[in-house]
Amino acid sequence: MLKIAKTEFHKLKRYSVVWIGVATMLTVVLLTRFMATASDGAVHTLEYFSNNVIWNNFSLIFPATITLIAGYIIERERVDDTLKNILTIPIPFRKLLAGKLIAVGGLAIILAAIEFAFTMIVFFISRFPGFSFAGMLLVLVKMIGMNLFVYVAVLPIIIFTGQRAGSFMAGVGFSFFYGFVGTFASGHGLGNIYPITAGLGLISYQSGETAAYNIFFNAVILLLMFVISSAMILFAENKTPAAKANTKVKKR
Amino acid sequence: MGEFIIETHNLTKRYGNQVSVSDLNIHVKKGRIYGLLGRNGAGKTTTMRMLLGLTAPTSGEVKIFGYPMQGNERKVLPRIGCLIESPGFYPNLTATENLKIFAQLRGINKPGYIKGALELVNLPYRDKKLFSEYSLGMKQRLAIALAIMHEPEVLILDEPINGLDPIGIAEVRSFIRKLCDAAGKTILISSHILSEISLLADDIGIIDRGILLEEESLKELEEKNAKFVHFIVSDAKKAAQIIGNLFQTRNMQIADNYSLYLHDTSLPVAKINRTLMENGIDIKEVHLCEDTLEDYFKKITGGEGIA
Ligand SMILES: Nc1ncnc2c1ncn2[C@@H]1O[C@H](COP(=O)(O)OP(=O)(O)OP(=O)(O)O)[C@@H](O)[C@H]1O
Ligand SMILES: [Mg+2]
Numbered sequence: 001m002l003k004i005a006k007t008e009f010h011k012l013k014r015y016s017v018v019w020i021g022v023a024t025m026l027t028v029v030l031l032t033r034f035m036a037t038a039s040d041g042a043v044h045t046l047e048y049f050s051n052n053v054i055w056n057n058f059s060l061i062f063p064a065t066i067t068l069i070a071g072y073i074i075e076r077e078r079v080d081d082t083l084k085n086i087l088t089i090p091i092p093f094r095k096l097l098a099g100k101l102i103a104v105g106g107l108a109i110i111l112a113a114i115e116f117a118f119t120m121i122v123f124f125i126s127r128f129p130g131f132s133f134a135g136m137l138l139v140l141v142k143m144i145g146m147n148l149f150v151y152v153a154v155l156p157i158i159i160f161t162g163q164r165a166g167s168f169m170a171g172v173g174f175s176f177f178y179g180f181v182g183t184f185a186s187g188h189g190l191g192n193i194y195p196i197t198a199g200l201g202l203i204s205y206q207s208g209e210t211a212a213y214n215i216f217f218n219a220v221i222l223l224l225m226f227v228i229s230s231a232m233i234l235f236a237e238n239k240t241p242a243a244k245a246n247t248k249v250k251k252r
Numbered sequence: 253m254g255e256f257i258i259e260t261h262n263l264t265k266r267y268g269n270q271v272s273v274s275d276l277n278i279h280v281k282k283g284r285i286y287g288l289l290g291r292n293g294a295g296k297t298t299t300m301r302m303l304l305g306l307t308a309p310t311s312g313e314v315k316i317f318g319y320p321m322q323g324n325e326r327k328v329l330p331r332i333g334c335l336i337e338s339p340g341f342y343p344n345l346t347a348t349e350n351l352k353i354f355a356q357l358r359g360i361n362k363p364g365y366i367k368g369a370l371e372l373v374n375l376p377y378r379d380k381k382l383f384s385e386y387s388l389g390m391k392q393r394l395a396i397a398l399a400i401m402h403e404p405e406v407l408i409l410d411e412p413i414n415g416l417d418p419i420g421i422a423e424v425r426s427f428i429r430k431l432c433d434a435a436g437k438t439i440l441i442s443s444h445i446l447s448e449i450s451l452l453a454d455d456i457g458i459i460d461r462g463i464l465l466e467e468e469s470l471k472e473l474e475e476k477n478a479k480f481v482h483f484i485v486s487d488a489k490k491a492a493q494i495i496g497n498l499f500q501t502r503n504m505q506i507a508d509n510y511s512l513y514l515h516d517t518s519l520p521v522a523k524i525n526r527t528l529m530e531n532g533i534d535i536k537e538v539h540l541c542e543d544t545l546e547d548y549f550k551k552i553t554g555g556e557g558i559a
Contacts, residue, residue, distance in 0.1 A: 003357070003359070004357065006356070007356050007357055010349065010352070010353055010356075011342055011344075011345070011353060013344060013345060013349065014344040014345070014382075076342075080340055080341065080342055080343060081337075081338060081339075081340030082340045082341060082342060083340070084304075084306055084336050084340055085340055085354060085398065086354075086357060087305070087306060088304050088305075088306065088329055088332070088334055088336075089329065089354075089357055089358055090305070090325045090326060090329040090330070091357060
């Protein structure tokens with residue numbers, strides 16, 4: 001499976017979808033910067049600023065972005081008609097899917113690093129106070145952690161739409177909504193069990209008002225998402241439109 | 253293992269109410285080229301997809317190397333190279349990069365194998381051109397390179413000469429022939445072009461509307477074709493009598509006053525000519541005529557023929 005994941009990175013060469021990820025990471029950092037200008041006199045230390053980036057990222061950008069990238073990477077095998085070459089090796093569809101999801105996990109980390117780099121650049125350009133080397137490393141770790149946890153939260157969506165030809169855009173829309181609702185979930189005390197926000201406790205995210213995290217719930221809910229995803233992969237198959245037409249006829 | 257490398261038993265595929273492949277029984281012998289011939293929509297691609305496990309049969313069975321395909325994919329498929337319908341590659345990568353990916357997935361890392369495969373199909377190694385910039389014929393060549401790269405024992409090629417120019421067709425034909433003769437590979441090839449199949453295949457299966465109409469060797473098929481000698485003479489009736497007396501044969505047909513068809517082509521035409529002349533019959537023309545494979549194909553598919 002690692003072998004498959006490795007080839008996924010080779011397939012990304014000159015592939016524009018990667019740049020979508022970079023562009024969205026830049027967007028989220030700039031967005032946070034403008035919001036900082038508009039906000040009341042709060043002091044934007046490195047911690048405060050990076051926390052806002054993390055918040056905006058999981059609630060507005062990252063769930064949809066990672067679902068989009070994963071969707072593209074899966075769907076292209078059908079669009080480019082390369083799936084037949086892989087299935088006849090033979091590599092079963094579920095193995096290919098698992099390999100791809102590992103690779104996308106790697107991309108989630110890389111995107112976190114890019115998010116981190118943009119954050120630091122904007123932080124320095126804005127001459128915000130409160131820099132420390134340890135603080136900077138902590139930002140990187142938190143960003144990587146949060147991206148991975150959000151990725152686990154959206155995995156079932158990716159796996160569900162990834163099996164169905166031409167359906168991944170619906171998954172992107174759903175992921176956006178799913179992330180957006182995270183803000184309200186955490187506002188109503190559901191933050192600990194809502195999958196998107198469960199990662200906040202695990203990276204001990206500190207916003208202004210200290211939230212009460214239940215790390216046990218957080219871990220259980222994300223573990224549950226992971227187990228559900230693994231089970232879905234185990235039974236994953238490529239559902240082409242022809243197969244769909246077939247079942248429709250049978251049902252009639 | 254029996255004598256057949258690829259064998260199907262009542263292989264059937266239905267899409268809704270439409271039967272694409274119906275009770276197909278094909279038999280591909282070791283070390284031979286089997287041509288699956290059929291018009292557009294006859295079911296060639298559907299058959300090949302089922303052979304490779306890409307499409308599940310509605311009923312029936314595929315056996316390759318004597319193993320049922322279903323459940324033995326990991327044993328059977330690595331020994332097969334295939335090209336199904338249009339070439340499928342990553343458009344953002346070059347030919348070499350594309351082949352490298354599939355080689356990695358197959359786990360082969362023999363030195364020079366990609367270069368060798370590209371050379372066989374006359375494509376440059378390490379070219380900077382992306383797959384998306386390839387011409388149709390170049391794409392097709394790359395697909396053939398992919399099919400043979402891992403040196404499989406069996407090749408399943410769906411219309412491999414699609415999009416190639418005449419020289420390309422001749423090249424591909426001769427190297428497919430070589431793969432079979434020199435390397436002993438078993439090859440199943442499909443086409444809707446009768447002349448191509450007759451130039452290349454040892455055995456032929458004719459499929460029409462999902463049904464296998466005929467399966468036999470090219471030799472047998474050619475022998476089935478009607479051959480006759482057409483005489484145009486001053487008096488066909490009299491000529492028929494003379495020939496009949498001379499060779500004790502009645503295997504001929506008087507078409508009109510001047511045309512005579514002699515169906516026994518083993519008779520010495522020169523001697524017939526001389527005898528007819530000696531008996532005062534003028535000979536205008538003599539032809540050896542033959543029904544083409546095409547005529548035969550028309551006959552068995554019910555008249556419409558093939559490209
Ligand atoms: N996925 C599918 N869903 C529904 N019908 C299909 C599907 N695939 C093939 N068919 C039908 O099955 C029949 C046989 O198609 P197939 O592609 O096997 O023909 P073919 O012999 O390969 O033709 P060609 O020479 O055009 O490639 C056609 O009538 C086609 O419409
Ligand atoms: Mg076809």
